[in-house]
Amino acid sequence: GAVVSQHPSWVICKSGTSVKIECRSLDFQATTMFWYRQFPKKSLMLMATSNEGSKATYEQGVEKDKFLINHASLTLSTLTVTSAHPEDSSFYICSARGATKKLFFGSGTQLSVL
Amino acid sequence: GQQVMQIPQYQHVQEGEDFTTYCNSSTTLSNIQWYKQRPGGHPVFLIQLVKSGEVKKQKRLTFQFGEAKKNSSLHITATQTTDVGTYFCAEPGGATNKLIFGTGTLLAVQP
Numbered sequence: 001g002a003v004v005s006q007h008p009s010w011v012i013c014k015s016g017t018s019v020k021i022e023c024r025s026l027d028f029q030a031t032t033m034f035w036y037r038q039f040p041k042k043s044l045m046l047m048a049t050s051n052e053g054s055k056a057t058y059e060q061g062v063e064k065d066k067f068l069i070n071h072a073s074l075t076l077s078t079l080t081v082t083s084a085h086p087e088d089s090s091f092y093i094c095s096a097r098g099a100t101k102k103l104f105f106g107s108g109t110q111l112s113v114l
Numbered sequence: 115g116q117q118v119m120q121i122p123q124y125q126h127v128q129e130g131e132d133f134t135t136y137c138n139s140s141t142t143l144s145n146i147q148w149y150k151q152r153p154g155g156h157p158v159f160l161i162q163l164v165k166s167g168e169v170k171k172q173k174r175l176t177f178q179f180g181e182a183k184k185n186s187s188l189h190i191t192a193t194q195t196t197d198v199g200t201y202f203c204a205e206p207g208g209a210t211n212k213l214i215f216g217t218g219t220l221l222a223v224q225p
Contacts, residue, residue, distance in 0.1 A: 032211070034212060034213065036215075041220065042218075043202065043215050043216065043217050043218045044157065044202070044215045045215075046207070046212055046213070046214060046215075049212045057212075093156055093157075095157075095213075097211075101211075102159055103147075103159060103213055104159070105156040105157050105158070106156065107155075107156050108156050
């Protein structure tokens with residue numbers, strides 16, 4: 001099956017620093033990638049939809065300047081959490097959709113901001 | 115953000131018992147998808163239902179799409195410990211084809 005690689009798996013950072021998370025589709029071209037956030041024992045909350053070569057579409061309540069999304073190629077999207085604070089600590093998961101329209105998920109990134 | 119309601123939130127069963135989770139939407143859906151997320155893992159696609167009243171089976175799992183295409187259910191027959199995890203339904207959200215996840219049902223299976 002299709003593989004989506006997400007890196008890093010976990011990251012610990014100091015408050016005020018920025019963290020970049022990468023999401024790569026390894027064996028298919030992802031025209032659309034989605035970024036989700038998940039709190040413990042909660043559902044996945046969609047943050048933004050990323051289309052290759054265009055600006056991301058953010059969900060209501062998600063700060064564009066805080067969560068920078070770049071989808072520079074058909075196989076790579078990045079999410080940068082800028083000036084991270086403890087309340088940004090969460091599990092971030094990307095997913096990618098290709099020609100088959102199925103959604104494949106990365107393994108997620110656990111972010112802890114101290 | 116937008117979410118789809120699922121019930122129950124949590125279900126604890128003895129191994130061998132059946133389990134059902136229900137998903138309800140306020141709008142008519144073009145399709146609905148189901149995912150399973152193991153503890154510590156990421157969601158894995160299970161199935162997509164498209165037609166009104168559709169029923170699909172995968173071994174011990176039975177998926178159903180309501181006649182009005184506003185609700186769906188997942189039924190597991192004779193649960194096993196490997197069924198442990200959170201089951202999410204997901205619905206397409208508007209013209210951008212984004213996927214909106216349900217609130218999820220956490221299934222615990224006691225051996």
